[in-house]
Amino acid sequence: MNNHLSEDELILHSYGEVDRADRSRVDEHLASCAECLLAKEKLARVMTMIDTAPPVEAPLGFERTVWARLEPYLEVPGVSPVHRSASKVYDLVFGKTAREGGWLPQWALAGGVAALVIAAFVAGRFSGGDLAAPSSAAVAHVEPDRVLQSAVGDHLDRTQMMLVELANAEVDGADVLAGEQARAGDLVAANRVILRSAIQSGDGQVVDILEDLERVLLEVANAPANATSNDLTDLQSRITREDLLFRLRVIASEMRQRQIDDREAGDPTRRKMPTS
Amino acid sequence: MKGMDERDPSVVAKARDGDRDAFKALVELHSRYIYSLAHRMTGNAQDAEDVVQEAWLKAHKQLSRFEARADVRTWLHRITVNCSIDLIRARRHREDAHDPADLEQGPLSERGAEAQPTPERVAASVEISDRVNEALGLLTALERAAFTLRHVEGMSIEEVGAKLGMKTSATKHSIFRAVKKMRVALEPYAQS
């Protein structure tokens, strides 16, 4: 038998993740081929080396350094000017009691994400996609915070997911572009709604990322049917060069985290935190 | 490591009630663990320190929602993994610039000072640790994230994909590339 196992197959085998359909073929081959068995053992030795490498220890006195660095951030000094203006806009839309009820995260106000939430609310819903259902007016009246955070968070997540896939697509897979076009079109529409509001609220950082995102999304949405692997490579290098994924992820993960926190928590207990 | 958690329940309860000293005690008790975990995920001291800082800030914010009967270490572990994933992406440019030649040049200078080998640790294991960390340094951010979650955290490839927002096939290829790089870098040092 000279159809040796590929390294990919050996890797999957070592993780116990060979597809069911391939399992007996891989097992049988390993049982009968000394060469592949040797390759498997070499791989296992490397894996063991990784597993048994002692963890890197923190420097001496690290705990004290951590606390010294951390403690100042546990205090929330005053309310920053950005925070104040965002709060004001927010109050106009939702009313002061809603904010003081504590359901909009402090970081959201400070970071200008309140503008995004408001944008989503004013817009009612994003064009197309499955966002329409959860953003229905009735639901929004009951729990506007969670629904809206979720809508904006979904947009950021979906955009991020697409960029990750593009960034990781094999270079010879230019048809990836064709497959993503409809999705990119939806994301452009949603992106514009949020961008408009971010411009109005003067949040430069959010405007920057949304504008960069729009350019990339448009490129995907408008890619010609005969897009080449060069087109894909260009797009990939732009995603990397502009650090789009990271910048997007920072906003999206904060949004998600806060959503989870709010869902898991009773809001009254949050108010007792030393930070607030 | 687990044994230390037995001291936690009352400390956690106090920290939840806003007791600053209790929170400080948690920081002092768990920071070294978080650092090692973050270092394993990010591969360098500066990033690991940043993750520790970020993880504690997150933990502090979430403390009021922490279930008293849950395991603190497990909770901190999860927060740290998430913070590491965020930060790994932040360091992406630098890591993409890494060249395999780095391995020939010996340990990166920034890594030399941090190891703090304990006297009882044998030289060989320090060397293995360095080699593994150098090899990890050859991976791109996504390769490293995917590899660490699969290999070290023991998530299935599908779970890793969900965590990183990638399709299963893309995740698989990231892991393949990572393991191949690790194998090429480490095979000369791996003894039977």
Ligand SMILES: [Zn+2]
């Ligand atoms: Zn074979």
